[in-house]
Amino acid sequence: MGPNGAGKTTFLRILTGLLLPDSGSVHVAGLDVAAEPMAVRRTIGFFPSGDRTFYQRISGLENLTFFARLNGVSRSDAIRRAERRLADVGLADAARQRVGLYSHGMQKRLSMARALLMDPPVLVMDEATDGLDPEGARRVQDLISGVAATGTAVVWTTQRLDEIRGFADAVTVLDQGRTTFQGTVEDMMLKSTARGYLLRLRAASGGELDGAALEQAAAAIGGHGTLARAGIDREHYRLELNHDAVLGEALSALAGAGAVVLDCAQRRSELEESFLRLTTART
């Protein structure tokens, strides 16, 4: 994971041998990328991030057959593999249609079929769900989860926080070419600290918090963080908790000051908070 310009695609280009590293070494399945590029390419199935990575004037089946043959299999084997993978990604009906007529989602699925063509032990996926609708993205993820369950290692780059929960076994966060986090999704969520909440408050009397009551509430929260109007209406407030503050204690302090908490929602997910903390992105 990482924001734009973090170095995700650069890293994948080094993995696949498209780019030589300035220094250091990279190994894929025990193979040195610089010393054994051919062996590494036989090990990897690559899903590039770009859209137009196929020959638009020929069919999906012919495209896949071509790429399979570049992996050294016979034409009959190449056709068999291409047909199988086209069926796997739900493109069997469009197999003989020109790729230029495929939709964006269909081209993504075709790219997936190409990556899986040679049953590689390592799959390298560069923003595979980019530009797909939620259903299409889920379909791609399900397919990859199935492949990973068979023992295939999957390297998956993304900017989408929502897709890593329940999907990734391990996360590496890159920022400006450096690793800022490595661990599980749960470990990453624990990195969340500066937490923001949206509260809906009323005075104990039933009305909105007036000037004095608001001052009292703000003073009560003082040791835990800051409280300010959210600007939506006169009921919503933004609560920013301090690094070591506990939400329950902050809410109790508000209740003690005569405010009734009607609603409390996290402004950002733990993953989003962690991601922002681990990277320089602040959007």
Add this chain to the structure above:
Amino acid sequence: MSRRRSASFAEVSKLGAFLRRDVLVRLSYRTAILSDWFSLFAQAFVFSFVSKLVDPSRLPAAQGDRTTYIAYVAVGIAVSGFMAVGLARLVQAVRQEQFMGTLESVMVTPTMASTILLGSVIYDMIYVPIRTVIFLVIVSIWFNVSFAASGYLPALILLAAFIPFVWGIGSIASASVLTFRRGTGVIGFATFALTFTSGAYFPLSLFPGWVETLASLNPIAVAITGMREQLIGGGGWGDAAGVLLKLAPMSAISLLLGLYAFRLAMRRERRLGTLGLY
């Protein structure tokens, strides 16, 4: 050793995949194929009129045989066209893959750079010689030009020996386009200079002495003169061998330089990570 041989066989067998891909792609552009043939015949048609103005006695004799200008120029058009089309397509092949975004997809397969380069042009390396032969046959029928039957096979062999030269120059051109992106203008000028001094359209003797001497070393001039000797004068195997002795080293050097330049260019692109940029 046997593993190396089977790896080489595997690489060679990939050329079939490139060939099939390009046949299918080219067939999808039928109008382009028709316009290519139309322009070739339009050129021959124009020269048939020019031929009426040119006194055959001013043309150099081939094996002592005088000929018409249309016969003279047809061989020149065929060979220089072979060079121009072959060269242009060699350069376009890599450039188009860059534009289409498919170059990187091909580069991540376990395929050698030299196989990718050869595969990118295998269609043209087969199609362009066939186009050249068909052109000569049709011109000979259409304009009643009688080529010497005994020269067909030696001329074909000379044309085959010329192919690595075109491939080598094309590879150098591809390498320069990969490196400089917009180097096609320089390539166009080089092609013009080589064609202009090849004797395709007029005898080299019309040049000043020193240009004529230099032009006689031009591999295209060597190929054209050799093919004229065969097709117009029926030169025979002895003459063909003499031309081959000149042409083969030029082709070998061109090919080796071309492959080396292409590998250097690819290595540079990999180091900079700019292979997919155009």
